[in-house]
Amino acid sequence: MDELDRATDDHYEETRKLYEERGLGGRQGGGKRPALIVVDLNRGFTDPASPLHCDTDEAVAATARLLAAARQAHCPIAFTTIEYDESGRRVAKAFIDKVPSLLTLAPGTPWPQIDERLAPEPGEPVLLKLFASAFFGTPLAPMLAAAGCDTVIVTGASTSGCVRATAVDGMQYGYRVVVPREAVADRAARPHEAALFDIDAKYGDVLSTEETIELLLNAEFPSELTAPAR
Secondary structure, three states: OOHHHHHHHHHHHHHHHHHHHOOOOOOOOOOOOEEEEEEOOEHHHHOOOOOOOOOOHHHHHHHHHHHHHHHHOOOOEEEEEEOOOHHHHHHOHHHHHHOHHHHHOOOOOOOOOEOHHHOOOOOOOEEEEOOOOOOOOOOHHHHHHHOOOOEEEEEEEOHHHHHHHHHHHHHHOOOEEEEEHHHEEOOOHHHHHHHHHHHHHHOOEEEOHHHHHHHHHOOOOOHHHHOOOO
16 A cells, blocks of 8 residues: 555545534435436446446446346336437537547447446336436436335446436435445546545445345335336
8 A cells, every 4th residue: 555545545534534523424224115227337438448438347247236136126227328419419518518528429329328238128218318417307207206216226337427416316306325336437446436435425325236236125116016018
């Protein structure tokens, strides 16, 4: 461990203690009707050839396990992706000016496609978004309300961007928020860890994948409520 790492660890512990003293970092606890939201694990974020690439292999593997548990328990599942046609470029101009590499996510290219390791099953929606949060400008909120959800489990990329924005909005819509630590990814370690710390302190519970799988398997959804339409 170098001096910078030691200083970072010391600062983390000091900050954790300060937050605890000031009444931050309580536990929400997951509810009995969770939904799994897979945020932007498309090829633009998972393929090293993309300029948007995050270090996602561990997150993809953990999300695959969570998807299997959610399907077994009949929990609602939604995926998000980003794609900019000409209209979308105009709407999201301020976001694109800030992150020009978002234009990689163009129609007719492979980059907006969900990573094949996490292929959605029939009846699992892929929601198109133009901004960071999975809630903003998408039908995610009414979908969750229709299913009677009380908890959102957020996986995907990037931790400091779209995952954090979705966690904040999830809490603001009245949902308990769970972020499985191993199922989210970023481009660099420090923004990733800072975002997880912030989410856990203010907006949701950062849990292990194993804890989150247990939460999913204990869900109380009738199978006919979330079964795909035939």
